Amino acid sequence: MDPTGGSPEAGAVRPGGPEAGTDEVDRIVAAWRRVAPELDVEPLEVLSRVARLAHHLDRLRRSAFAAHELETWEFDVLAALRRAGEPHELSPGQLVVQTLVTSGTMTNRVDRLARRGLVQRRPAPDDGRSVLVRLTDAGAAVVDAALADLVRAEHRMLAVLPAAERRALAALLRRVAAPFEAPPGT
Incomplete structure (x- = not known):
């Protein structure tokens, strides 16, 4: 009311x-x-x-x-691989940590992304029993385009605040979130 x-x-x-x-x-x-x-x-x-x-x-x-035929979880996995830098690959365990899901969920997600040709699995060079998940060229293209659209939309969302206020808000939110974001084992 x-x-x-x-x-x-x-x-x-x-x-x-x-x-x-x-x-x-x-x-x-x-x-x-x-x-x-x-x-x-x-x-x-x-x-x-x-x-x-x-x-x-x-x-x-x-x-x-x-707009890029991605679900949020697909973007999260592809973005984690893209942020890893060349050769844009991570172990499933590293993906689990970065995306906050279980290993079983990650296996399912990697399977689905691999079927779409956005990622591929390859044997880990130092351990034949392990695999690495690598971003394909198609995966890189779609995550880059989706990120560009996302960043433009988020800039519009924050346009009500001047740059100094955006920085201050980010700092305050970082302080509030910090206790929940501590690295594992700390």
């Missing part, structure tokens, strides 16, 4: 909306403060916005990837 007592559709532009400094999270927080004044709901002011932004970002990314 908005401050005027109406009930506009979520996301609709209205007086007192984002351009005036309020948003749906402000209304949600105000409602919680009204019905549960004993609770300190301050974290909602940040984390509800992060969650809502993550939803919008997910839709933006899915759209950018779909």
Whole structure:
């Protein structure tokens, strides 16, 4: 419900909306403060916005990837291989760590990408029992094109902030995320 007592559709532009400094999270927080004044709901002011932004970002990314006939998980695997640098290959275990999935899930994903000709498996030179997953030329072309579209869309998404504010926001989010991103074994 908005401050005027109406009930506009979520996301609709209205007086007192984002351009005036309020948003749906402000209304949600105000409602919680009204019905549960004993609770300190301050974290909602940040984390509800992060969650809502993550939803919008997910839709933006899915759209950018779909234009290249990729699912988000396919982009994640191809991007990990591309970032590895020449010869654009990693072990399945390295892919598991970078994409935060199980080894069984990664096996399935590599199988599916290999059937599409976007990756190939080859025996590891130092261990004949192990394999490496290598990005093919077709895989590199599709991930590069998808990344270019994604970055353009993400620039548009962040265009409401000047460069200095984007850098400050990145630094703050890094601090909040750091405890969850610690390397394994630390």
